[in-house]
Amino acid sequence: MIEKIIGRVIPLKIKKQLINFKILALEYGQYETIKNWDCIDKNNNKIPWYTYPTIEYLNNIDFSQKTIFEYGSGNSSTFWSKKAKNIVSIEHDKEWYEKVSKNLKENQILLYKKNDTEYENSIAIFDKKFDVIIIDGIRRVECSKIIEQYLNKESDEGYMVILDNSDWYKETSKYLREKLDLIEVDFHGFGPINDYTWTTSIFLSRNFNFKPIDNTQPNFSIAADKQNGE
The missing domain is CATH 3.40.50.150 (Vaccinia Virus protein VP39)
Structure with a gap:
């Protein structure tokens, strides 16, 4: 099964992997914590390590x-x-x-x-x-x-x-x-x-x-x- 994204055809299994990456990086806010070496959530609230x-x-x-x-x-x-x-x-x-x-x-x-x-x-x-x-x-x-x-x-x-x-x-x-x-x-x-x-x-x-x-x-x-x- 495949889906079309931004003019490109991407297999569904790849799409799922990209979604999972997005969830961890953005929804949990991990990307910003790595970038700034600071424990925060996606709304910049301080969280424990x-x-x-x-x-x-x-x-x-x-x-x-x-x-x-x-x-x-x-x-x-x-x-x-x-x-x-x-x-x-x-x-x-x-x-x-x-x-x-x-x-x-x-x-x-x-x-x-x-x-x-x-x-x-x-x-x-x-x-x-x-x-x-x-x-x-x-x-x-x-x-x-x-x-x-x-x-x-x-x-x-x-x-x-x-x-x-x-x-x-x-x-x-x-x-x-x-x-x-x-x-x-x-x-x-x-x-x-x-x-x-x-x-x-x-x-x-x-x-x-x-x-x-x-x-x-x-x-x-x-x-x-x-x-x-x-």
Whole structure:
């Protein structure tokens, strides 16, 4: 089967490949992220350096009353500040810390901590429990070993841990899954900037019950076929 495009005859299978390229490059906005080395979506909104399937899942969840703790900082911090009640981020790179700190919102706290035990132990400063803890900076193994006592286990809706590049940290994933007894959901795929696929894993407590936005889940993905369904 063939179709005619701009005066040329192009096989349907080639057309499908071009459409898929367009979806990733333009609809997900990956082309601009590579061009500018910046994690943004097609509307120039800042997004985390997670896989696109992870971001789409998170965009479906209501975090408006949730507290977030993030090892690492950047566009993800802005992304979470727009979604959550408040967010604390920890950064070890002084130059990057100074750049990120210029655009903080009222519900954000950003701390600079050195690349040593001070980094992972910074979570203890706040003497509180968090609904979501994100491990996406340095010392990920050490960070994973200290977070258990700072997860909001009193919440009726449970809690969440996010580990980016989890395919590089299989033992850390195993620790979260087995020692903390969390349910692991792996989101493989492309994401901003990179020319390869990777894995962002979300770990859920056994009683996890964060509500979806507008009580609808799942939503259509960015390039979904919306013609069929209920």
